[in-house]
Amino acid sequence: MRFTVISRIGIVGIFLCFSGLCIFSLFLSFVSDVRSNDDKYHDMFRGFEEGKCKSCHPSIWREWERSMHAQAWTDEIYQAAAVEIKDRENSCDPCHAPEPILVTGIGKMPQLRNVQRDSGVSCLVCHLDKEGAMHGPPASAETNFHANVTDPLYTSPTKLCATCHGQKSVPEHDQVSSFLDSRYAEEKKSCATCHMPIVHRIQSTASHESIKGRKHTWRGSRSVAQLKSAATVKIAFEGKKATVILQNKAGHLMPGGTLRTIILDVTHLSPDGTQQQNKQVLISEKTANRLKPDEKRTFVFDVNVGDNLTARLRYQLTPETPEDKWVLMAEVDKVVP
Ligand code: HEC
Ligand code: HEC
Ligand code: HEC
Ligand code: HEC
Ligand code: HEC
Known part of the structure; x- marks a missing residue:
């Protein structure tokens, strides 16, 4: 009988020992999981630095590399402006070299990164959790190398973009508010509709076929094609009046940025070539007359049959850009019928 008691104690002991081990190993795996997530996070920064993202995603990398996102920190125009600001570390730098925004919060003010600032708005800023x-x-x-998480934020990314392009406290860099008030938002379009057009390409070296994705170039005001699609200029005649009609076709205020100026020139000649009128209108944040999405602006001229009217729309990147570098957005030339 003594033997059974001992063996009972033994069985209970083994059981207790076993469950203790279980709890202990559970604890261990929990701790190591937390640690390894942290490791994985830093692995991604290391991988980015060592060219791993580039080697598995060569096409996307090439697109991004030439974009203004890749240059958000090294951009000379940015650096020249930021030098003037006393507390740039708080008021400027956080969006031009941010921590990953999935970590600091979508919609929240980004935070300044202490590493890899030269890579500006890098892959990690938009994708890493x-x-x-x-x-x-x-x-x-x-x-x-990394886990993939499907997230609806990316298929219509306006909220993602708004983290930097739509902070209410930074109206100079807000394209999102005017977009949200426009028909584009009603039609369920997004910032990607115009700035990340659909492409078919190999998304990584692991897949052998081209699949649907979106271009990582974010062409804006430095693209002639984008500027040509930004507005229309028309001339309409009624009796002795000519009307020049300018319409915004961009998805937000035009020009989209506060450094930019759009110049409309209208020249009115009589049939023998003598100049009747030469009107120039500047459109910018400074002159407080940017156009809302789809907004039309009209300019009326008194004309006679046979007169000639030319309207030219040009884009000036910064106040320092000389006239021979202004980009032609649209031009119309008409004889009064
Ligand atoms: C060993 C190869 C490899 C490396 C290195 C790699 N990736 Fe990937 N990545 C992939 C593959 C494969 C996919 C899935 C592609 C597909 O959908 O066809 C992917 C998908 C992605 C996605 C999309 C995720 C999703 O769920 O849609 C992002 C974003 C991404 N990678 C970013 C990065 C970044 C940033 C780095 C560098 C830190 C990186 N990748 C390094 C192979 C790699
Ligand atoms: C909320 C995020 C955010 C903050 C804060 C911020 N920026 Fe920007 N900055 C942007 C975005 C987004 C763009 C691109 C869109 C635009 O021009 O509006 C940009 C573009 C610029 C450009 C244009 C660069 C070019 O090459 O055309 C300059 C200059 C600039 N920022 C300077 C500054 C300065 C100076 C500060 C601090 C006073 C600052 N930014 C603070 C987000 C930010
Ligand atoms: C983490 C902040 C951040 C996020 C998120 C972000 N951007 Fe930007 N973006 C910037 C900054 C900063 C610049 C200005 C870089 C410069 O010119 O110095 C910029 C520049 C641009 C430009 C180029 C402007 C030019 O001068 O040509 C476009 C277009 C653009 N962003 C569109 C988008 C779109 C679309 C999204 C969403 C898919 C997005 N951005 C998300 C910070 C951000
Ligand atoms: C400004 C934010 C932003 C940056 C920076 C960025 N991406 Fe993306 N990325 C997006 C968005 C938005 C999508 C979703 C596009 C879609 O719906 O297909 C996307 C999609 C992807 C995809 C899925 C394939 C595709 O084209 O849709 C991969 C892979 C990817 N990104 C990798 C990268 C890599 C690698 C880098 C750096 C070289 C990078 N991304 C930089 C915003 C960004
Ligand atoms: C219907 C097409 C369309 C949509 C939608 C659109 N944009 Fe644009 N965007 C343009 C065009 C065209 C330009 C160039 C003319 C200009 O400066 O307004 C531009 C210019 C820009 C610029 C450059 C401004 C500068 O100072 O150089 C930024 C940044 C930008 N868009 C961001 C966004 C963001 C963020 C969204 C989403 C809220 C968005 N865009 C939606 C067409 C669009």
């Missing part, structure tokens, strides 16, 4: 996973649209392949 605090567990070291990459958020994006539905993926078509897997990799053991």
Whole structure:
């Protein structure tokens, strides 16, 4: 009988010992999981630095590399403006070299990064979460370098963009508010509709076929094609009046940025070529007359049959850009019928 008691104690002991081990190993795996998530997060920064993102995503990398996002910190125009600001570390730099925004919060004011500032708005800023996973649209392949998380934020990314392009306290850099009040938002379009056009390409070296994605070039006011699509200029006649009609076709205030100026020149000649009138209108934040999405602006001229009217629309990147570098956006030339 003594033997059974001992063996009972033994069984209970083994059981207690076993469950203790279980709890202990659970605890261990929990701790190591937390640690490894942190490791994975830092692995991504290291991977970015060592060219790993570039080697598995060569096409996307090439697109991004030439974009203004890649240059958000090194951009000379930015650096020249930021030098003038006393507390630039708080009021400027956080958006031009930010921590990953999935970590600091979508919609919240970004925070300044202490590492890799030269890479500006890098892949990690838009895609990396605090567990070291990459958020994006539905993926078509897997990799053991990073986890993929499908996130609806990316398929219509206006909220993502608004984290930097729509902070209420930074109206100089707000394209989002005027967009949200426009028909584009009603039609369920997004910032990606015009700035990340659809492309078919290999998304990583793990997949062999081209699949649908969105271009990572973010062409804006430095693209002639983009500027040509930004507005229309028309001339209409009624009796002895000519009306020049300018209409905004961009998805937000035009010009989109506060450094930019749009110049409308109208020249009115009589049939023998003598100049009747030469009107110049400047459109910018400074002159407080930017156009809302779809807004039309009209300018009326008194004319006679056979007169000639020319309207030219040009874009000046910064106040220092000389006239021979202004980009022609639209031009019309008409004889009064
Ligand atoms: C809320 C985020 C945010 C903050 C804060 C911020 N910027 Fe920007 N900055 C942007 C975005 C987004 C753009 C691009 C869109 C635009 O021009 O509005 C930009 C563009 C610029 C440009 C234009 C660069 C070019 O090459 O055309 C300059 C200059 C600039 N910022 C200077 C500053 C200065 C100076 C400060 C501090 C006073 C500052 N920014 C603070 C987000 C920010
Ligand atoms: C060993 C190869 C490899 C490396 C290194 C790599 N990736 Fe990927 N990545 C992939 C593959 C494969 C996919 C899935 C692609 C697809 O959907 O076809 C992917 C998908 C993604 C996605 C989309 C995720 C989703 O769910 O839609 C993002 C964003 C991404 N990678 C960013 C990065 C960044 C940033 C780096 C560098 C830190 C990086 N990748 C390094 C192979 C890699
Ligand atoms: C983390 C902050 C951040 C996020 C998120 C972000 N941007 Fe930007 N973006 C910037 C900054 C900063 C610049 C200005 C870089 C410069 O010129 O110095 C910029 C520049 C641009 C430009 C180029 C402007 C030019 O001068 O040509 C476009 C277009 C643009 N962003 C569109 C987008 C779109 C669309 C999204 C959303 C998919 C987005 N951005 C998300 C910070 C951000
Ligand atoms: C300004 C934010 C931003 C930056 C910077 C950025 N991406 Fe993206 N990325 C997006 C958005 C938005 C999408 C979703 C596009 C869509 O719906 O297909 C996306 C999609 C992707 C995809 C899925 C394939 C595709 O084209 O849709 C991959 C892979 C990816 N990004 C990798 C990268 C890599 C690698 C970098 C750096 C070289 C990078 N991204 C930089 C915003 C960004
Ligand atoms: C219907 C097309 C369209 C949509 C939608 C659109 N944009 Fe634009 N965007 C343009 C055009 C065209 C330009 C160039 C003319 C200009 O400066 O307004 C431009 C210019 C820009 C610039 C450059 C401004 C500068 O100072 O150089 C930024 C930044 C920008 N857009 C961001 C955004 C963001 C963020 C969204 C989403 C809220 C968005 N865009 C939606 C067409 C669009």
